[in-house]
Amino acid sequence: MEVVRPFVFRLPREIYFGWGKGAETGGLVKPLGKKAFVVTGKRATRETGILEMVTSSLKQAGLEWVVFDQVEPEPSLEIVDAGLHKAYQERCDLVLSLGGGSVLDCGKAIAGLLGQDESVVPYFDGVKQLEKPGVPWVALPTTAGTGSEMTNNAVLTNYHTGVKKSFRSPYLVARMAIIDPQFTVFLNARVTASSGIDALVQAIEAFTSPRTNPVSELLALEAIRLIWEFLPRAVAQGNERQFREQVAKGSMISAMAFANASSGPAHGLSHIIGPAFGIPHGEACGLLFPVTMRFNKAVLGEKYVTVARAVGIRGESQGEVIDNFERSFRGLLEKIGLRTRLRDFGVKKEMLREVVREELIQRSLRENPRPIGVNEAVELLYEAW
Ligand SMILES: [Fe+2]
Structure with a gap:
């Protein structure tokens, strides 16, 4: 134990x-x-x-x-x-x-x-x-x-x-x-979708954070389950009280979890590319999460499997569960109308290397369990491009 x-x-x-x-x-x-x-x-x-x-x-x-x-x-x-x-x-x-x-x-x-x-x-x-x-x-x-x-x-x-x-x-x-x-209920579908994805990624990153704790872990899993299930419905039917309540509840629980853990590499990278290219924070986190999961799965595989299972994803092996989860996550982004690639925002691939600077990495990616330097960060952005 x-x-x-x-x-x-x-x-x-x-x-x-x-x-x-x-x-x-x-x-x-x-x-x-x-x-x-x-x-x-x-x-x-x-x-x-x-x-x-x-x-x-x-x-x-x-x-x-x-x-x-x-x-x-x-x-x-x-x-x-x-x-x-x-x-x-x-x-x-x-x-x-x-x-x-x-x-x-x-x-x-x-x-x-x-x-x-x-x-x-x-x-x-x-x-x-x-x-x-x-x-x-x-x-x-x-x-x-x-x-x-x-x-x-x-x-x-x-x-x-x-x-x-x-x-x-x-x-x-x-x-x-x-x-x-x-x-x-006053939020349009786009803001509902991008703020909901922000809350979902925050919960996943709180769960997988090296600074997590037993209370955050419990809360994060419940938040992930709620947002995964109800966000697409709140986006599609924004006037339905029950969907808005479930997403607000999931988002509240996610916040309780991550306020006491730390955020992860999808957030770290989003703080670099969001301001540089005017990409809304939630959308940036959403499109970056799958590539950071692939990068981290060698060290956080078991944790990602727990997250995937919490939202009903199955598979024969750890690798298969994570692959299926990645596919479903991208499917979720598409379903709620969010862009899934950096190129969708008019970003040119050659611009990515210019925005990644050492001091930005020091500020927001230092804690990743698998070290991320300038080269790794640029590679991750290329993958998300
Ligand atoms: Fe966030």
């Missing part, structure tokens, strides 16, 4: 999940503060009425709030500092994020710093570390996939240097997550 390696498992203290829970936000967050700083994007939550639903629940609960709706995809350090400045000015004592991954990450960073510091820059640069929690942060995801509601990091970009990386601290974990699958 293997020894159990020591591990820590962190999650938001309270996680509310359920259809219509978003409308109860005011009552749920009331014990956490008096004036909420509501971080959201420029349009979507207004146009869908989600923002109005949440703010009227705050009003009903007798809370004050101010809306900060300047967050754009891939948030900058400046936007975090601008939000932080406004939250100080307005004397907010609670931060709510309502939106997709970028909005969640931006609000998470603001909450972590509020009451402690004036700028995120030294934390992003690694010069300073948080030493205690900021104000309570409440995450209300409107997509099912990024998982930021469970994680301890905020992905930010310094547009002056082009560096995109994580501001990370155990004090950045949400105080509360409110997950309302009803919010996701």
